[in-house]
Amino acid sequence: MKVLITGANGMVARAAKEYCEKIGDDVAALTRAELDIADEAAVQAAVAELRPDAILNLAAFTDVDGAEAQVEACNAANVAGVRNLALAAVEHGVRFVTVSTDYVFSGEKEGFYTEDDLPEPKGVYAVSKYEGELAAAEANPEAVIVRSGWIYGRGGTNFLSVMHRLLGEGKAIKAISDAFGTPTYGADLARRMRELAATDFTGVIHVTNAGEGTSYAGFAKKLAELGGFDSDLIEEVSGETLKRPAPRPRNSRLASVREVKSLGALPDWEDALARFLLSEK
Numbered sequence: 001m002k003v004l005i006t007g008a009n010g011m012v013a014r015a016a017k018e019y020c021e022k023i024g025d026d027v028a029a030l031t032r033a034e035l036d037i038a039d040e041a042a043v044q045a046a047v048a049e050l051r052p053d054a055i056l057n058l059a060a061f062t063d064v065d066g067a068e069a070q071v072e073a074c075n076a077a078n079v080a081g082v083r084n085l086a087l088a089a090v091e092h093g094v095r096f097v098t099v100s101t102d103y104v105f106s107g108e109k110e111g112f113y114t115e116d117d118l119p120e121p122k123g124v125y126a127v128s129k130y131e132g133e134l135a136a137a138e139a140n141p142e143a144v145i146v147r148s149g150w151i152y153g154r155g156g157t158n159f160l161s162v163m164h165r166l167l168g169e170g171k172a173i174k175a176i177s178d179a180f181g182t183p184t185y186g187a188d189l190a191r192r193m194r195e196l197a198a199t200d201f202t203g204v205i206h207v208t209n210a211g212e213g214t215s216y217a218g219f220a221k222k223l224a225e226l227g228g229f230d231s232d233l234i235e236e237v238s239g240e241t242l243k244r245p246a247p248r249p250r251n252s253r254l255a256s257v258r259e260v261k262s263l264g265a266l267p268d269w270e271d272a273l274a275r276f277l278l279s280e281k
């Protein structure tokens with residue numbers, strides 16, 4: 001398959017490039033400097049020239065707190081950018097797979113959010129991602145919108161991705177014990193996006209590693225256990241003590257009620273975390 005990957009310097013994009021190349025795809029992975037997805041003409045030109053079979057959109061404005069003060073830039077990538085790609089995909093008969101977030105939910109539900117739950121995003125980033133979902137579906141009824149959450153992986157700069165390094169260096173960390181999510185290894189998410197591109201699935205689908213999910217503190221403790229780090233370095237705190245600009249859902253654990261022929265659940269999050277740790281050695 002010929003695959004166009006956007007946002008190629010990003011954490012999940014790099015994992016997608018690696019996976020697609022490994023299975024023998026012809027991959028065009030374009031960085032933001034090579035393709036700004038907010039630039040409609042550039043998107044049209046790139047898709048017309050490259051003629052991919054599938055687009056995996058991994059470009060996004062992902063600074064959740066920064067988005068509160070950069071609404072325009074956030075919407076340019078997360079709404080207009082997604083629409084531009086969805087439209088170009090329709091015009092050229094290309095499969096389009098894009099990623100959204102668990103943050104589209106308010107976090108007030110107990111248990112897991114499924115695709116049947118109603119989004120109620122709070123904060124600029126969350127709203128932009130939901131509007132991106134709506135823009136993708138409107139522009140391209142065959143779009144695949146993958147909602148995922150708590151993603152970590154090689155080269156990632158978010159807390160989940162760097163925790164093991166901090167613990168490995170003997171640094172104390174504060175980990176929130178009252179926010180819950182379903183951790184997702186970027187490499188597993190990337191593989192599933194490529195697999196979805198090869199199906200005829202359309203619409204929204206939740207993709208996370210399997211299991212009951214955990215809190216940031218639970219994730220940190222599992223890391224300490226699997227990696228042989230000192231768990232005394234982990235201080236459990238309440239999310240409220242961190243005073244961050246953007247709101248975050250208290251509980252954004254995702255589960256899927258969509259069935260895609262030939263695709264089972266992703267591995268359990270603890271198994272995924274062990275593989276991530278091994279890959280970092």
Ligand SMILES: NC(=O)c1ccc[n+]([C@@H]2O[C@H](COP(=O)([O-])OP(=O)(O)OC[C@H]3O[C@@H](n4cnc5c(N)ncnc54)[C@H](OP(=O)(O)O)[C@@H]3O)[C@@H](O)[C@H]2O)c1
Nearest residue numbers: 007009010011012032036037059060062077101148149151
């Ligand atoms: N990380 C998580 O926990 C999480 C959770 C749920 C959903 N997601 C979603 O998962 C996807 C991948 O996330 P990630 O963690 O891999 O993000 P990331 O590492 O921040 O990568 C995003 C990439 O997109 C690029 N980008 C930004 N604006 C662009 C534009 N207008 N045109 C082209 N490229 C642009 C960025 O380039 P610059 O660095 O140059 O800005 C960056 O390389 C995103 O859609 C994100 O919203 C992430």
